[in-house]
Amino acid sequence: MDVTKGREVLPTNAKPLHYDVTLEPNFEKFTYEGTVIIDLDIKEESTSISLNTLELDIHSTKISSGGSEITSSPDLSYHEDSQTTTISFGKAIPAGSKAQLTHTFTGYLNEKMAGFYRSSFKDKEGKTKYLASTQMEPTDARRAIPCFDEPALKAEYTITLMADKEMTCLSNMDVASEKEVDSKVTGGKRKAVTFSKTPPMSTYLLAFIVGELNYIETNDFRIPVRVYATPDKEIEHGRFSLDLAAKTLEFYEKEFDSPFPLPKMDMVAVPDFSAGAMENWGLVTYRIVDILFDDKTSGANARQRVAEVVQHELAHQWFGNLVTMDFWEGLWLNEGFATWMSWYSCNKFYPEWKVWEGFVTDNLQGALSLDSLRSSHPIEVPVKRADEVNQIFDAISYSKGSCVLVMVSKYLGENTFMEGIRAYIKKHKYGNTKTEDLWAALAAASGKPVEKIMSIWTKNVGFPVVTVTENADNKSIHVKQNRFLRTGDVKPEEDKTLYPVFLGLRTKAGVDEELTLSTREEDYPLPDGTDFYKLNADSTSLYRTSYTPQHLTKLGEAAKDGRLSTRDRAGMVADAGALASSGFQKTSGLLSLIKSFNTEQEFTVWEEILTRISTMRAAWIFEPQPVKDALRTFQLALVSGKAHEKGWEFSSSDGQIESQFKALLFGSAGQAGDEKVVQAALGMFAKFVAGDRTAINPNIRGSVYAAVLQHAPTEAEKSKAYDAILNEYRTASIADERQTALRALARVGSDKTLIERTLQLPLSDEVKSQDLFSPIAGLRSEKEGALALWEWMTANWTALQEKLPPSLGGFSHVVQICCGGFTSEEQMAMVKKWFEGKSTKGFDRALQQSLDGVQAKASWLERDRSDVEQWLSTNGYVGKTGQKL
Structure with missing residues (x-):
């Protein structure tokens, strides 16, 4: 190519x-x-x-x-x-x-x-x-x-x-x-x-x-490091980022064996900013919420987001700024590496955050989700024109790119990998490189054929699903790879790439890291006495694994017995969800697997379980109300007990993950209508509106708002709550508080009056262009919102293009939000018809990916609609509103 x-x-x-x-x-x-x-x-x-x-x-x-x-x-x-x-x-x-x-x-x-x-x-x-x-x-x-x-x-x-x-x-x-x-x-x-x-x-x-601008400065690094913000912001809220930046620069200098070459490092909170941050050499610019952080007003998720963004941008100072890709098809060299490095450094600084577990549910799933669409693109995607570049700042360049680096670092060993990185930086500093230059440096450090193995992952679109069956002798397994598409309709000509698949076979004897499937299919012996096995140990490789229903049951038991790592369990749930939605397995099997995880104790696994339920509920939003109610009841039964057990009181001794865990369960239980959670939310909100700013813990502020908007007893109370949250957006002094309020205004359920009020905000003078997506993204969770979004986008097409020019990237998100909520062939035909004859320059890739996503949901429903209804009925969730498991 x-x-x-x-x-x-x-x-x-x-x-x-x-x-x-x-x-x-x-x-x-x-x-x-x-x-x-x-x-x-x-x-x-x-x-x-x-x-x-x-x-x-x-x-x-x-x-x-x-x-x-x-x-x-x-x-x-x-x-x-x-x-x-x-x-x-x-x-x-x-x-x-x-x-x-x-x-x-x-x-x-x-x-x-x-x-x-x-x-x-x-x-x-x-x-x-x-x-x-x-x-x-x-x-x-x-x-x-x-x-x-x-x-x-x-x-x-x-x-x-x-x-x-x-x-x-x-x-x-x-x-x-x-x-x-x-x-x-x-x-x-x-x-x-x-x-x-x-x-x-x-x-x-x-x-x-x-x-x-005001600033604060630290001399903890050998050059001045400063954080700047406009006078309306509390500059001390930049202290966390400032101290972290000084430590991170020192850490990176040692890791890369390369001094930061500029005489200072400034980081600036910019009130209007299109992305999260930008790695300008020596003058990094940030969206306010991604650099200013206050423990009193922001939760654990915000702290982790700020840390990762700061460490991502500072990694760019070497990888991207000192050594730069030759042209834009090499964007992943910048973004994939900075993403990997932010997790690597975050793990060194905050091991208690267990960020590599989060990598499985965040980066890996983001990569696999987008790359399971026919309209995805290779990591190294040919870019011809300026207006094409913005469209590749996506989960392929960032997340899949970083996942490839996770694979190669595991293949070579972390120390050897970093040795190759140091040689790469030393050789190419102040110059430009292609992907082959990185592979050459890693090959020289390791003596392994890195380019031969890894270039297949960067130059081809997609990834495989690996199907595993036990051979009749019960002493070996048969493993086969095929292209995976979410739509479940792979054509023979799309299934020609054979990936080098790092199998990572886990048995009671440990993990065999040496097994690599490079052909279509192969048999592999199992160690003597093996009673269970799992591929892709710790979910470090880019593929889905499909087991027989019988073996999936065994793995569920192994998970309960503690024989699988947290990353294994999270990856297993994610694979089961993706395989069900694409037709490799029945969705009833996914629901049974999720139900069997009711004793799970780890935050990361719960996060993936609840993501899979949300994904399913999003695909079912246009289905009959009794089925949607049954799915909600299932979520309620699954999460209520755990939410009550954890509670929603937060203390300084909770730590990062415990805070995130409590917030996740409270939010999910509230969304499903848990009575105790809803009553707690209504109580907190009443105190908050009465003037007690401490009544709602920052970790659950958004969930409290959502619970009140969806479950307030009367329409009048919902409307009054909406006014209060809108006023919070208008008057709060902290950017994170304002953002939380703005996002919450999309969590109005099926209330058409409030949906219309929310849709008046994005194009008003009240909402900056950078925040246009915040009040609309959540509307997709109900059919009334999805339909209203489409009508709003088509009615305001010209105004949207003026506010967010299509060539600049943000417009793609609007298209995805407003088209992506649909679930049927008929709706897909309606979208295609509307775009006929219109220029899609600057967002054509986003539109096609949205349509592919709709097609995937439509096919899923066609295959498993009755299967899901039968499972929900058999398991007692139809017609029930109680809390059961």
């Missing part, structure tokens, strides 16, 4: 060496005046130079070479489709020469959270204030400055920012000088802050910020 074929890139006749950039924002007009001087290495004789620009007004252009000006008024032509400006000049510049290109231009501080954009906050008097920040990845540096906007075209940068004296100016490097200058924008005096020259780096890592 030639990933470069058809790729739209700049001509190779000129290469940038250094950019001298001066920018002056105008917060009255939301524009900025800019000058960029680019030093070029002319590789081929040239009478034109092309570079990337987008939504910039270029005022003047000058080309000089060899100390003399070639032309001060060259011919400029703009190509909208490729987002390039070509500068043509009469006199040729010979190959091997150096040249200098100077542009003066005006840019726009847009509201798209892309390029150099504006972000807003309110000061203590309620007045809106603005700051200017950046988001260049993947291809929006061209929206900020004229540049050669490709990862491999690394250059050095000297940045100067002009601003009012009270404003903070930040960039990738430390401040080199500051002086007073005459302003073109205000006509008065301003300061000009010039930053030290950067090392060679890619355009997508360039960053600058101008605005009113």
